[in-house]
Amino acid sequence: MSTLIATRASLRAELLRLRKWPAVWVILAAWLLLTTLFGYVFDYVSYSTGSTTFATDGVGRALLLADLLPAHAPHVLVQGMPMFGGALMMVFGAIVAGNGYGWGTWKTVLTQGPSRTATTLGSLGALTVFIVGTVLASLALCLALSLGVAGLGSQPVVWPAVTDVLTSFGVGLLVLEMWALAGWFLGTLVRGAALSVGFGLVWALVLENLLRGVGTLLSPVEAFTKITPGTGAGSLVGWLVGTGGPDSTPGVLNELGLAAALAVVCSYLVLLPLAALTLMRRRDVA
Numbered sequence: 001m002s003t004l005i006a007t008r009a010s011l012r013a014e015l016l017r018l019r020k021w022p023a024v025w026v027i028l029a030a031w032l033l034l035t036t037l038f039g040y041v042f043d044y045v046s047y048s049t050g051s052t053t054f055a056t057d058g059v060g061r062a063l064l065l066a067d068l069l070p071a072h073a074p075h076v077l078v079q080g081m082p083m084f085g086g087a088l089m090m091v092f093g094a095i096v097a098g099n100g101y102g103w104g105t106w107k108t109v110l111t112q113g114p115s116r117t118a119t120t121l122g123s124l125g126a127l128t129v130f131i132v133g134t135v136l137a138s139l140a141l142c143l144a145l146s147l148g149v150a151g152l153g154s155q156p157v158v159w160p161a162v163t164d165v166l167t168s169f170g171v172g173l174l175v176l177e178m179w180a181l182a183g184w185f186l187g188t189l190v191r192g193a194a195l196s197v198g199f200g201l202v203w204a205l206v207l208e209n210l211l212r213g214v215g216t217l218l219s220p221v222e223a224f225t226k227i228t229p230g231t232g233a234g235s236l237v238g239w240l241v242g243t244g245g246p247d248s249t250p251g252v253l254n255e256l257g258l259a260a261a262l263a264v265v266c267s268y269l270v271l272l273p274l275a276a277l278t279l280m281r282r283r284d285v286a
Contacts, residue, residue, distance in 0.1 A: 010122025012110075018096070018126055027092050028134055029110045032141055034084055039076040040145045043068055044152075068148040071158045071262055074168035075241040077142045077186075078134075081172055082234040083204065083251025086179035089131065091182025096127060097276070098193030103158040120280045124273055135172045139165070171240050174265050175233040179204070181272040182229060188276045204230060212255075231255050232264030 019025050032272030047064045066072060100123075109119055123286065150157050156275040186196035208230040225231055236254035239261060241252060 003118050006118035007121045007125070010114055010119050012122075014123045014126035015129060017105075020129060023095060023231060024056050024092065024130065027088050028137065031085055032137065033086050034080060034088075034136055035076070036145060037143060038080060038084075039142065039283075040068055040149065044149055047197035050098045055097045058096065064203050065149075065155070066164075068146060069153075069155055069158065070143060071160050071256050073139075074141040074164045074221060075186075076146070077139055077168050078172045078175070078237050079249045081175045081250060082230065082237050082253070083249075085131055085172075085176055086233055087201055087204045088181035088191060088203055088232070089176045089180040090283075091197050092130070092177060093180040093185075094187040094200055095183075095193045096123065097184045097187030098190070098196045100187075102193055116281045117277065120277050122274075124181070124184065124276075127184060128177060129169075129178045131173065131180055134176060135169055138172070139169060151179070166264060168240065171236055174262075174269070178229055178268045178272070179266050181269065181276075185272045185276045188279050199249040216273040226256065226260075227264055229264070232261050232268070235261035236265055 043064055047061055047068070067076070106119070110116060114122075147157065149155075181198050183196065186200050187193060190196050190199075195252055208225070208228055211228070212225050212231070215225045230251065231253060234251045235256035236258070238252045238254045239258045241249075
């Protein structure tokens with residue numbers, strides 16, 4: 001019971017810290033801006049002007065418009081999450097955990113009495129609350145922007161099916177939560193924000209893509225890439241939205257089937273917090 005009470009207190013304190021931290025709102029604003037630009041603005045400009053971009057080359061104007069309407073909003077919601085949204089959430093998780101060491105927050109909190117388990121669970125709980133809020137805000141933004149496109153294009157409003165919305169919400173939540181936990185683990189592992197952010201971004205944006213390229217030549221490397229977080233997240237989103245070949249959204253893959261992709265992502269959702277909790281309990285926080 002005492003651990004539960006301490007965890008709830010830690011959760012409230014961590015939520016207060018995140019709510020008053022400008023970096024948190026900058027990360028959220030950056031993700032929403034990316035969703036707006038790459039999900040709607042650039043494609044709508046391409047549709048309205050008849051020009052093409054790297055993402056719309058060969059796509060008919062009618063199909064391009066259909067992808068911007070409300071019925072397609074669940075797909076727009078998740079298509080940028082495996083790489084760009086995931087990278088931002090990894091940064092978020094890394095600074096939440098890493099700055100706790102750099103600022104002396106963990107040392108100060110733990111000397112006041114709460115157990116390391118309660119403190120860690122409270123921080124991870126606050127992390128999850130932020131991720132849920134991010135996916136909800138992204139969904140609301142996609143629906144609002146798609147309604148605007150429908151109005152500008154004088155198109156009838158056809159709402160997406162509830163099952164499609166719930167499925168996309170669930171996939172987005174799994175993907176962003178996994179990357180945020182990866183960042184939290186890295187911040188705990190190196191006891192700092194800068195190195196964990198740098199390594200996380202290099203891994204998410206560079207190394208996984210290089211490994212998949214090398215994997216076409218070396219079978220052991222290819223086998224390893226099947227269990228990396230980017231492959232799991234990209235394949236999960238790829239199962240939902242489909243892949244369009246070389247011009248598909250970066251990070252969206254078809255390497256794994258649904259069951260395998262879920263297994264990879266869910267494994268990280270379990271293993272990463274357990275590893276972070278183990279590190280917090282067994283190492284000096286100074």
